[in-house]
Amino acid sequence: MVEVNLWSSLKRFTGGELVVTVEATTVGEMLDALVAAHPGLRPFIEKGVSVAVDREMVSGRHAPIKPGSEVYLIQQLKGG
Amino acid sequence: MRYHRPTTLEDAVSIAATASGLTRFLAGGTDVLVQMRSGMIIPDDLIDLKGIAGLREITTTAEGGWRIGVTISGAELGSHAGFRRDWPGVVEGMQLIGSTQVQGRATLTGNLCNGSPAADSVPGLVAAGATVEITGPNGAREMPVEEIPVGPGKTSLKTGEIISAITLPPRGDNGGDAYLRFIPRTEMDIAVVGCAVSLRVDGRTITEARVALGAVAPTVLLVREAADAIVGTTLDDDALAALAKAAAAACRPISDKRGTVEFRTDLAGVLARRTARIAYDRAIGVSK
Amino acid sequence: MNMRVIDTKFRLVGTRPNRPDGLDKVTGRARYGADFSLPGMLWGAVVRSPHAHARILKIDASEALALDGVKAVVTRADFPTGLTGEDWNLQENTMAGDVALYDGHAVAAVAAASALLAQDAARRIKVEYEVLPHVIDVDDAIKPGAPAIRPGSGDHSVPPQEGVHPDMVRHNVVRNIEFGHGDVEEGFAQADLVMERTYKTEATHQGYIEPHACVGQMGEDGKGEMWVCTQGQWFIRRMCAAVLGTDAAQLRVTPSEIGGGFGGKTTIFMEPLALALSRKAGGRPVKIVMSRSEVLRATGPTASASMDVKIGMKKDGAMTAARAEFRMQGGAFPGAPVDLALYCAFAAYKIPAVEHVGYDVLANRPKCAAYRAPGAPMGAFAVESLIDDMCRELGLDPIEARLKNAVREGDKSSYGPTFGKIGLVETLEAVRKHPNYSAPLGPNQGRGVATGYWFNHGGETSVSLAISEDGTAQVSIGTPDIGGTRSSIGLMVAETLGIPYENVRVNVVETGALGVNEPTHGSRATFASGKAAVIAAQQAIGEMCKRAAGEWGIDPEAVEWYDGAARPAGSNAGKFPPMTIVEIARKMGSTGGPISGHHESVPDGVGNSFGTHVVDVEVDPETGRTTVLRYLVAQDAGRAIHPSYVEGQFQGGAAQGIGWALNEEYVYGSDGRLQNSVFLDYRVPVASDLPPIDTIIVEVPNPGHPYGVRGVGETGITPPLPAIANAIAAATGVRLRHLPMTPPKVLAAIKARADG
């Protein structure tokens, strides 16, 4: 099980939950599980999000997530 | 657009007088080319004055004043030691226009005929009591510089008339002039407020003065009240305060992207004080 | 004076060799966007809306098309319909549809035999408009009942407004974001001092000196080529294809040298117009070069912002809670960097409870583009200004107070994730030791301190490296070189291969030569392309060791690479003389063929960068004019590969920030038209405006990069806005909360205080 930290405005789509627990061993599984559990999150995740796992911004869907990993969903980062 | 390069004033005048559409004279071109570039103005006839002999000279007049040809650039004016010694304020005003590159082209006459209330070189000429020599279809006439601009972008010149020279009176003894402008950066801006002061002293006392303000009204202002405030004084604090008050009182500015009415009015007073101080020090000989 | 905090132990990394493209750039040979031409080329010109918001009733191009030499006119009717999302936004911005959304919005374009003819033709294209009510300011645009711009462009993050009375609907709010942690009310209750203030910043432009320019060619078959000044050739390819409805792979985009970008050249503006005109003109290439006025009116400035910030502090400076609500307009399209601004706002501080709220708002202005650390400077202006006021109130030293709250490795960031290795504390300590921080100040002078933060973006990256027959190396990268990337990547590759810097040639290549690369943005070029180039070099080394092992008849694992040569290792050590890269390369044709290395990835291990700036100013109390006397930048570079270009990034960022703080702004008239669309009135700093900008390169190596690199390009523009506001407050006793701090604003504030 992984605890995924969302940003507050997503609470509208998770029944008020800011931290959602899902079954996942990779970033991809985690994102898919989030959408499965809370379909309202789909447009956000399809638009693209950045994911931070254990102090690192990770890029690929295949990046592993260990049980107890620190996982944050963040709006997509770019820059100038 | 037709490009003309006459070799005599007479030819230039007749081209201008007979031209039907929009006509522009080209000396330095630092305003005309910008207007053409922006599509604001595309003249039907562009008359380049640089081919005319004698317009690119700085000479002394019989009375000991100066005659400046209309195609003399800011760089040429600034490098003329004799003129600089007599009228440092006029040179300061001219050299504040644009960059080093622009100085290589821009002219006093062009700055005057552009008709901008913020023209940096004009207050200095007005304070100095300069006049312009105008050649037109009906011969030549003389006119004070302050009577050329009649409003933003407008001059009192009639169709076919060309300014052929700018004449400055003899500097004489115990005189000094100066020009200061305010801009937000250190260079490259249009004056938010400009001020020129020319004065003469007897010992430490000011005997005559002319104060001109730029960018605080539709045209450059010659402010007699400001001059009266310092004539007869030794430019002590009371005189400076009175000068600032008179300068501010004369302002009829607008608020625009470069400054507010309140700011321009405040600055007119501040600049008048600072400019008068420099002109005074030059007159009494404590500085160049 | 420039200082470096640590020295490196490398042979080349950390040295300052000449950049490989230097010679071309000092002789005028380097070819930028407008320097490229083709046989049979036409010139394009764009007709732009003079209105902030207007319905387009009729476009009549007959007079223009009647001119000899005019070959094609395009309008929105020449573009495909049915686009959605950001593709739709890009198409709308490229060419107005039914409604022109801002002063300068393209409504038609024409191609003709010469530049002058194209401009004459553009003037002859008659457009009839019905002027609509417009809104410019972000606080006006967010109000219920403000003129609705592109209704329905709000996204899923905006709470539904049905049931809301029509007059009360906030039409122009298109994105909403909230995040945070802890109980802020509880935190404020524990504070000894709670302050809340509102701040505003105006839109500024990236101000690159090179206007946008391109040559585009496209046939009826949809195959095309483009030569363009851009930060990202693959972005140009994808966006143009989307807007024109063509296939990305059929468009080949070659980047020219680029005359500055700062984020503004990461997207498309007139590029699709050149292609559309070319397609309509029988495939003849079309060149479009923007004027400065077009650049300022119609390309991406940054957003303008209105921000409320509230902070709670203990007497000792410890922050107990913080709240920020940012409202930003990014023009008539979604995309104001309000989220990034919020992420960076409190990132430097360890605060028990933080709440962030953001609104992305539409206004009748050009579509904002990224500008160096998008959003971060605005947020820093608000937060760092308020912290400075609170330090004065509590009598705290600004650096002490920041050290008290500064995030360190292992601390939770204000936006959630825990920080890895970071160098904020080191930058604060470094400025405190620098002579500038103790320089004596005279009357009307003041010192300001501020800290700033920016991420470092990984991004899609593809790099290819090949060993030449003579043992030299060529590297193909996809990130255009804006400020010395070729030299930093050349240094890393030469260091890795163990060959001289001069033996490496780094080429910025076209879209046909590599896999997809994101642009040079997000401070990623030296980090991401550099990391990929090093991995590609290591691949090539592996292959060269294999070739040597084959020659020696030993196991490749028993070969090590050192100092530009393969050497037998372990039990074979010393059995054979080292085989140099030159020997291996000379034989490669007979030992297995070309030797190369590739790396494609979205590199992880990005290292964020903190910076602290110290500025001394003097303010003329009679005119309100601010003179910058001294300026110091200290920033964590991870490791400086080419220190001169790292210093250059620090200095350039500071200079742009100084301009933003003091003089740069978009000025609109009541008619919604931009009033300062030339460099005369859009006042970027000139040489005589600035003092020498001193730098301290702090090096806290990033464990996520083989040479410890952190992106350094963007952080430097973040602290100057508040640092200068804080210095002006110190010099005058008045606090300005609305940028830019122009002389009229400063003088008015000084007078208001004098009047009590």
Added chain:
Amino acid sequence: MSKIHVTTIINGDMAEFLADPRETLLDCLRDHLGRTGSKEGCGTGDCGACSVTLDGVLVCSCLVLGVEVEGHRIETIEGMANGSELHPLQRKFIEHAALQCGFCTPGILVAAKALLERNPDPAEEEVRYWLAGNLCRCTGYTKIVDAVMDAAAEMRGAA
């Protein structure tokens, strides 16, 4: 609008071109003569990227008409190096990393050369004011001024 034939000397070589009277010297250099080293950053004389010398005087070539240069002498960035030998300013700009994007560099080099010909030993402040008409958005000017001061010192033989 009929074009006008113009004969001039560019970097010591005779050059001829046909100019529309509305075309600037910069347009003519870039589009008719293939001298693209001079850049257009503004077209209004505010950025200096198009700096050249006209009969030895530093000017913005965007503020001079092509037809005005008949019979005059023009020096551009392309003529700054002596064959393969760079002018000291060009060398120092590379050594000091005084360019990032390099777009403003040709104009700044031409302007700085004109300064050093007039004053071989300028103070830093004079360099900054002389170059105020040359905008650079990348460097913050620090390394540019360092490079000019260093080149001046070398040219005085004091390096």
